[in-house]
Amino acid sequence: MGEEVKKSRPAPDPNSAKFKLGKIAADAYTDAIAAKERGELVGWCASNFPVEIPETLGLYVCYPENQAAGIAARGGGVRLCNEAESEGYSNDICAYARISLAYLKVKDAPEQNMPQPDFVLCCNNICNCMIKWYENIAIERNIPMYLIDIPYNPDYEVSDAEVEYVREQFWDVIHSLEEYTGKKWSDEKFKEVMEYSGKASRMWIEATSQAKYIPSPFNGFDLLNHMAVMVTARGKKEAGEAMEQLLKEYKENHENGTSTFRGEEKYRIMFEGIACWPWLRVTSTGLKSRGINMVTTIYADAFGFIYDDFDGMCRAYANVPNSMNLEQSRDKRIKLCKDNHVEGLLVHTNRSCKLWSGFMPEMSRQIGEACGIPVVSFDGDQADARNFSEAQYDTRVQGLMELMEANKAGKEDK
Amino acid sequence: MAVKELFAQLHEIAENPRAQLDKYLAQGKKVVAVAPIYTPEEIIHSMGIVPMGVWGADLELNEAKKYFPAFISAIVQSILECGIRGDYKGVSALVVPSLCDNLMVLGQNWKYAVPDIPYVPMSYPQNRKPAYGKKFCKASYERVINDLTIATGCKYSHPALRESIKIYNEHNAVMREFAELASEAKISAVERHDVFKSAWFMLKEEHTAIVKQINEELKNGPKADETARVYVSGVLADAPQLLKVFDDNGVKIVFDDVAAESRQYRTDCPEDFQDPIDGMAQKWANMDNCSFLYDRDKKRVGMIVEQAKAHKAQGVIVLMTKFSDTEEFDFVPIKRACEKEGIQILNIEVDRQMVNYEQASTMIQAFKEMI
Numbered sequence: 001m002g003e004e005v006k007k008s009r010p011a012p013d014p015n016s017a018k019f020k021l022g023k024i025a026a027d028a029y030t031d032a033i034a035a036k037e038r039g040e041l042v043g044w045c046a047s048n049f050p051v052e053i054p055e056t057l058g059l060y061v062c063y064p065e066n067q068a069a070g071i072a073a074r075g076g077g078v079r080l081c082n083e084a085e086s087e088g089y090s091n092d093i094c095a096y097a098r099i100s101l102a103y104l105k106v107k108d109a110p111e112q113n114m115p116q117p118d119f120v121l122c123c124n125n126i127c128n129c130m131i132k133w134y135e136n137i138a139i140e141r142n143i144p145m146y147l148i149d150i151p152y153n154p155d156y157e158v159s160d161a162e163v164e165y166v167r168e169q170f171w172d173v174i175h176s177l178e179e180y181t182g183k184k185w186s187d188e189k190f191k192e193v194m195e196y197s198g199k200a201s202r203m204w205i206e207a208t209s210q211a212k213y214i215p216s217p218f219n220g221f222d223l224l225n226h227m228a229v230m231v232t233a234r235g236k237k238e239a240g241e242a243m244e245q246l247l248k249e250y251k252e253n254h255e256n257g258t259s260t261f262r263g264e265e266k267y268r269i270m271f272e273g274i275a276c277w278p279w280l281r282v283t284s285t286g287l288k289s290r291g292i293n294m295v296t297t298i299y300a301d302a303f304g305f306i307y308d309d310f311d312g313m314c315r316a317y318a319n320v321p322n323s324m325n326l327e328q329s330r331d332k333r334i335k336l337c338k339d340n341h342v343e344g345l346l347v348h349t350n351r352s353c354k355l356w357s358g359f360m361p362e363m364s365r366q367i368g369e370a371c372g373i374p375v376v377s378f379d380g381d382q383a384d385a386r387n388f389s390e391a392q393y394d395t396r397v398q399g400l401m402e403l404m405e406a407n408k409a410g411k412e413d414k
Numbered sequence: 415m416a417v418k419e420l421f422a423q424l425h426e427i428a429e430n431p432r433a434q435l436d437k438y439l440a441q442g443k444k445v446v447a448v449a450p451i452y453t454p455e456e457i458i459h460s461m462g463i464v465p466m467g468v469w470g471a472d473l474e475l476n477e478a479k480k481y482f483p484a485f486i487s488a489i490v491q492s493i494l495e496c497g498i499r500g501d502y503k504g505v506s507a508l509v510v511p512s513l514c515d516n517l518m519v520l521g522q523n524w525k526y527a528v529p530d531i532p533y534v535p536m537s538y539p540q541n542r543k544p545a546y547g548k549k550f551c552k553a554s555y556e557r558v559i560n561d562l563t564i565a566t567g568c569k570y571s572h573p574a575l576r577e578s579i580k581i582y583n584e585h586n587a588v589m590r591e592f593a594e595l596a597s598e599a600k601i602s603a604v605e606r607h608d609v610f611k612s613a614w615f616m617l618k619e620e621h622t623a624i625v626k627q628i629n630e631e632l633k634n635g636p637k638a639d640e641t642a643r644v645y646v647s648g649v650l651a652d653a654p655q656l657l658k659v660f661d662d663n664g665v666k667i668v669f670d671d672v673a674a675e676s677r678q679y680r681t682d683c684p685e686d687f688q689d690p691i692d693g694m695a696q697k698w699a700n701m702d703n704c705s706f707l708y709d710r711d712k713k714r715v716g717m718i719v720e721q722a723k724a725h726k727a728q729g730v731i732v733l734m735t736k737f738s739d740t741e742e743f744d745f746v747p748i749k750r751a752c753e754k755e756g757i758q759i760l761n762i763e764v765d766r767q768m769v770n771y772e773q774a775s776t777m778i779q780a781f782k783e784m785i
Contacts, residue, residue: 088749088761090734090742092485097743124540128515131540131708132743138710139747145710147541151550152518154535161553165539168546326522349483354739357483358519362526 017246021229024242028062028232029114035060036115041181044100044137046130047231048320049123049148052197052313053174055235056190057183061121062114063232064137067103068096072277072383074111081384094352095383097133104140119143119180121173125150126322127355144180146173150318152355156328158318166314193235194313200234201304203243208300210250211340216268217253219261220294221284224275230303266291267404270337272298272364273348273356278385279393286397287346296340301332322355330363330370337371344404346397347377351387374403417631420624421605428611431466432501435615438464439504444566446534447502449493449510449517450649451673451706453536454555454694456683458509459618460578461559461568465509467614468493468502469650469674470766481523487516487737488766489650494520497528507565509558511536513706514740534561540708542699551695575690579683585618588625589679595629597668597725600636603660606667607651610675640666642782645722647671647748648733649741653768656733659775665782669725671718672733677704705744714744715751722757728785729758731778736765758785 012019036042045054045061054061071077077095083102085091091098103109107116122134122145131147138145148169153162174185204226210217226246233239253259269287271294276283287294298321307316321329337345347364349357360377368375378396381387415423427434438445446458447468458465470492478495496502508531510521524533537554539547559570589610596606609628613621642665651657651672660667670676681701687693701707703714722730730752734741745761752759760781762774 088746090739090745092737093739093742128513128518129739129743132705132740135708135710135712136743136747139712147708147710149540149547149708151537151539152512154512154521154533154537159553161550162537165546165550168544169541172541172544172546326525351483351485354486354515354737355518358486358515359481359522361483362481362523 015245017226017242017249020238020242020245021226024233024236024238025228029112032060032062032115033113041118042115043119043121044117044134045121046123046126046134048126048317049121050170050313050317051232051235052190052193053170053177054121055193057174057177057181057185058189059177059181059183062117064100064103065096066228066231067109067112067114068099068383069275069277070112071099071103071109072385073280075278075385076109076111077278077383078385080106080109091384094127094129094133095381096352097129099383100133101136101140104137117141117143119177120145122146123148123150123317125317125320127353128152129354144176146176148173148317150323153318153323154325156325158315162318163311163314166318167311170310170314194307196237196240197235198306199240200230200236200243201306203240203247204230205300205304205306207243207247207250208296209339210247210254211268211295213254214268214341215259215265216261216293216295216340217250217259219259219288220271220297221280222260223297223299224280227299227303234303234305261288261293263288264291265293267343267401268293268295268341269344269346269400269404270294270296270333270340270342271346271348272333272360273350274353274382276348276380276388277383279380279388279390282390283380283393286394290397290401292344292397292401294346296336296342298333298336300336326359326363330366333363333367334370337367337373342371342373343407344373344400345371345375346400347375349377349379351379351381352383372407374400374407376400376403415627417628417635420628420631421608424612424624425605425608427615428608431615435466435502435504444506444568445504446562446566447505447508447531449508449520450489451511451513451517451704452538452678452701453509453511454558455618456578456582456694457555457559457570457575457691458562459581460575461562461566461570462574463506463562463566463568464617466505467674468496468508469614469652471496471501472653472766472768475767477527481527482519485737486519487735489735489738490516490520492766494523494527497524497531502528502531505531507532507534507562509534509536509562511538513538514738516738532561532565534558534565538698542701542707548692548695548699551698552691555691555694572690575694576685579685579690579693581619581622583682583685585613585622586679586682588622588629589613589676591629592625592632593669593676593679595632598637599632600638601632603657603665603667604654607657607675610672611652613678614674638666640664642666642729642785643668643725643727644781644785645669645671645718645725645727645730646733647718647730648764649673649735649738650764651675651733653764653771655771656764656768656774659771659778663775663779663782665778668727669721671703671714671721673704673706705740712744712747715747718748719751719755719757722752723755727757729760729781731781732759732761733764734761736763
């Protein structure tokens with residue numbers, strides 16, 4: 001019997017965006033672990049907490065949502081969810097929170113470890129569940145909790161009263177962190193961080209907007225990986241540089257007629273909701289095998305924080321996707337669909353996310369009507385693998401494809 | 415009037431909110447629906463409007479399913495279902511606070527599902543104690559006043575709010591006294607609940623007058639003889655069949671931390687502010703001990719243990735509203751604290767969709783044996 005010949009993957013190009021982005025995401029964890037070992041304080045931070053604050057203060061933070069997604073993607077989600085449920089947490093609670101609260105107890109997950117927290121930075125501009133989750137971390141570890149409360153905005157614009165409320169909290173949290181950690185706020189450093197964050201955001205938005213070309217120069221599932229950097233490191237210099245490289249590559253792909261989407265791009269869809277991390281391959285293959293490219297997602301917009309000054313920053317954090325009313329959320333998605341020539345909307349009804357999914361049926365109806373595209377939803381979960389049915393997903397995606405095909409045929413007939 | 419007649423009167427009101435709504439409308443009054451958990455009722459009342467609570471209903475969900483996925487609290491879903499069915503016809507607006515994810519999505523769906531009843535958002539600050547929190551709270555109250563003025567044509571004035579604050583503070587005191595008296599008096603779980611539930615459908619001054627009489631009767635009436643005494647926590651303890659399980663099994667509810675019941679009456683509004691809206695913001699700042707209010711220290715957990723002990727409860731029963739994640743997060747610290755203090759704890763999942771209470775009945779019977 002001859003020796004098995006394995007195809008070896010080529011070594012990644014260290015100048016590629018993929019390599020750079022992967023390194024930044026990995027470094028976020030290794031840097032925090034090293035900091036903890038040196039005896040520095042390490043915090044746990046909500047994904048849409050203003051990173052400008054810990055970055056300017058020079059604090060090391062980890063992101064439990066990012067960790068939970070990583071654990072779930074590598075198959076450990078159910079194990080940790082079970083652990084949390086054995087403590088008494090309902091399985092109706094957000095799976096990220098269950099994984100995180102379980103990790104607090106077991107303190108080890110080979111899929112993605114990170115240091116235990118010395119403080120928590122919470123912001124509820126993505127959901128109110130964050131407050132409850134972080135309260136429980138803080139009480140279990142007996143550590144300080146710093147909350148920037150950004151109430152859900154029922155209006156289209158952010159009011160001046162809300163900006164003022166948010167600004168005052170920013171300063172309150174900054175001063176409290178200075179006192180607790182001994183680190184000092186510097187306006188100069190903030191300006192630098194603001195520039196880095198602005199550059200990363202602009203590059204991210206421009207890179208994701210390259211999907212305006214037909215075919216798209218990238219597979220939208222790439223964004224789900226790359227956005228980790230926008231979550232954890234958008235205030236770092238390297239993030240802006242890596243995003244600039246990503247934009248360059250997407251532009252080159254377009255010019256060269258290539259794409260990271262393998263195969264013919266027959267249909268273009270928008271994917272709505274957080275990824276089904278435990279079923280990433282299945283959800284990706286279900287689309288790719290049918291020639292469906294997910295060309296855009298609200299993530300293309302969600303992590304683009306562009307502003308000119310401190311008040312602008314407050315307003316930007318009060319205007320993230322999950323804190324917007326239905327009308328603004330709808331209009332942003334309609335724009336993404338139109339700009340990127342989307343032919344169908346695939347909605348992930350995510351059991352973990354009440355706020356994101358809670359008015360999705362109405363909003364997606366309105367988007368479908370405004371864009372003249374079919375809308376199909378499937379049931380899933382961002383991290384609890386038990387809440388997803390491969391068969392249902394496959395049927396729904398097939399249905400969406402047939403509707404898009406019928407739409408295409410109708411247009412050709414005209 | 416004998417206490418049983420007073421209870422019967424409140425039972426009738428608790429069971430027939432539509433009749434109350436029609437009565438107030440016939441009197442030429444405007445009525446505004448107020449969603450869980452807290453809304454600035456004093457302000458609404460001061461504008462000459464009758465605030466009426468809407469906490470959903472035990473009904474089959476049909477139309478609401480077009481708007482909500484299955485994992486949204488049935489309280490919220492059934493509020494929308496009632497709205498779509500026309501149960502709230504005649505109401506001038508619905509005020510919804512921003513206190514949990516379920517409530518946020520209710521407001522957004524309401525605009526499209528029930529377009530003839532305006533949605534009025536109330537954005538509460540969670541960092542409610544610092545001056546900036548109070549300032550934002552005041553701005554939100556002023557927005558509610560503005561929206562209600564447009565929706566009803568009713569006007570706001572400081573003197574009227576001062577009067578309403580007094581009426582509400584008196585009602586709070588009377589309800590707190592009732593809860594204490596009910597701890598030792600011979601009173602069924604259903605009767606106790608009727609007193610709390612009817613408050614949502616009456617002008618507070620009318621409710622105060624009746625509860626005052628009940629309190630006087632309870633002071634001189636027979637004492638409780640149940641052997642099993644429990645403290646109940648949750649969002650709602652509303653289902654008649656479930657309450658009957660308590661009564662049928664001789665399990666007495668001695669005190670509660672139920673959002674629709676005692677949580678409403680813990681905090682008075684200070685009356686000494688020049689601008690009474692500042693007083694309302696101070697009231698919000700003073701509120702605590704609730705899963706829907708940010709609390710790094712989880713003071714609510716300690717409060718539950720202390721109140722259970724103070725009322726000689728042998729156990730704590732949590733009536734967990736399914737998909738109320740706000741409450742679900744707090745359950746674990748509550749459970750741990752009770753276990754540490756040697757207080758038995760039982761978690762019963764409840765839902766506006768429940769039709770069969772056999773399992774709950776078995777759990778309560780078994781719990782009684784344990785305590």
